[in-house]
Amino acid sequence: MRSSDADLIRGFALFRGISDAIFDEVTADAAILDLPPDHVLLTEGERPEHLFLLLSGLIESFSQYNGKTTTLSFLRPPAALIVAAVWMDQPQLHSARTLARSRLATLPARAVRAALATDRAFCEAAGRELSIRYRDIFKELKNQRLRNATDRLANWLLTESQVAGSDEFRIAVGKATLAARLGISGEHISRAFAQLREHGVETDGKEMRINTAKLTAFAKPDPMIDGAEA
Amino acid sequence: MRSSDADLIRGFALFRGISDAIFDEVTADAAILDLPPDHVLLTEGERPEHLFLLLSGLIESFSQYNGKTTTLSFLRPPAALIVAAVWMDQPQLHSARTLARSRLATLPARAVRAALATDRAFCEAAGRELSIRYRDIFKELKNQRLRNATDRLANWLLTESQVAGSDEFRIAVGKATLAARLGISGEHISRAFAQLREHGVETDGKEMRINTAKLTAFAKPDPMIDGAEA
DNA sequence: CGTGCCATTGACCATTATCAAACGACGTGG
DNA sequence: CCACGTCGTTTGATAATGGTCAATGGCACG
Secondary structure, three states, X not given: OOHHHHHHHHOOHHHOOXXXXXXXXXXXXXXXXXEOOXXXXXXXXXXXXXXXXXXEOOEEEEEEEOOEEEEEEEEOOOEEEOHHHXXXXXXXXXXXXXXXXXXXXXXXXXXXXXXXXXXXXXXXXHHHHHHHHHHHXXXXXXXXXXXXXXXXXXXXXXXXXXXXXXXXXXXXXXXXXXXXXXXXOHHHHHHHHHHHHHHOEEEEOOEEEEOHHHHHHHHOOOOOOOOOOO | OOHHHHHHHHOOHHHOOOOHHHHHHHHOOOEEEEEOOOOEEEOOOOXXXXXXXXXXXXXXXXXXXXOEEEEEEEXXXXXXXXXXXXXXXXXXXXXXXXXXXXXXXXXXXXXXXXXXXXXXXXXXXXXXXXXXXXXXXXXXHHHHHHOOHHHHHHHHHXXXXXXXXXXXXXXXXXXXXXXXXXXXXXXXXXXXXXXXXXXXEEEEOOEEEXXXXXXXXXXXXXXXXXXXXX
């Protein structure tokens, strides 16, 4: 592991406020994965052997059932994957794949659980990390139940624009992948984009330009649904 | 508070393995709520002042947006409500109401956070409780995305049958309420039940009798979606 | 200059919502 | 004891939403 990786990892919320001694214990057998795009790194149903920390790149968590596939979330650095599964030592509820070249650290699940069982600060940081993930997925369920496809896309664009800090930005994924993330088909997202042209959305491939005021009026974003947690 | 309540609370997973001293601190200002059916006890968007423990009865968590309402989960004892919101001291993402006469304990959020900040065992128990809630809501998102209404109902009935330990059981809520829980309209659930008659489901009001083998063959339950966590 | 890969568009189908009406169980007052 | 509401459910008709299949078009890359 590069020392720059170690510094990066040390800065994760998961390690905020913990002692160097515990940090060293948890990361003693850490390894770095450098993965190409479209590489599956986690498979639904398996017991977690590692906690994953996303250092750079982009990850999609997804699940399959009865011949269908759905994307549950996009994960960007810094993020910890499968905290709950590692904590409970239960099978992972989702698979995960890279959407871009990505760099991850793996921490042995056993070491993580050992630290949770001995260190209050680590336990608290993990609980806070988990709280954030819980609230994110909870919002996603509300998003799915309370909004239609066009509204979900509109609000997703507004959130991306906020993250980018500009009304012009480039989306990181293809439209078909974004469609999966929003829980709709590739064809349908095309029609949703077409609808949004009336509401301040111009697209050219992955380049987006939005009229924030106009799109906000249409999308009705709500802090109880939109926007990532702290 | 009755001493029988104290015993009940002490048995919650949230307090497993913690010292009497910490338990006493967290529960020092606990109060008991005895609520009639259809009473709203939590409102989306408010900062949590208490952690709630459901001792008996039945609670529905729900959310409203843009004139629509959706039910996110049914909660049965023993369950802890809004652990994540209390932990992060962030607004609650959902409202909650009783579906039956219910008995709850309230623990001051401040005392809970104080204990999380000082006691490893409590922190770990809370993290495990949160992991369970996370995994439950994660499964619900998959359920929503990967199955249609009839399949969701079929699998819900199978799970209820397992909980009841019998192929004959009585559902606790009206069909319209169940429809909301499954994310569909009251009218649609009626048609879904009609479809399931072909697959081993007989209903008489709230009384259900299912042919487990036949319904299982139709519903294709999957442990990565169905069934509550530990 | 193909050859793929996306994205778009059109036609059609499946799923679910909505609105309205009817139905049935149940409790109350005459 | 019966007529009458009320409430929850069912049923029917219609519309909205989104999925699937097929064809087309643009564009990057070899």
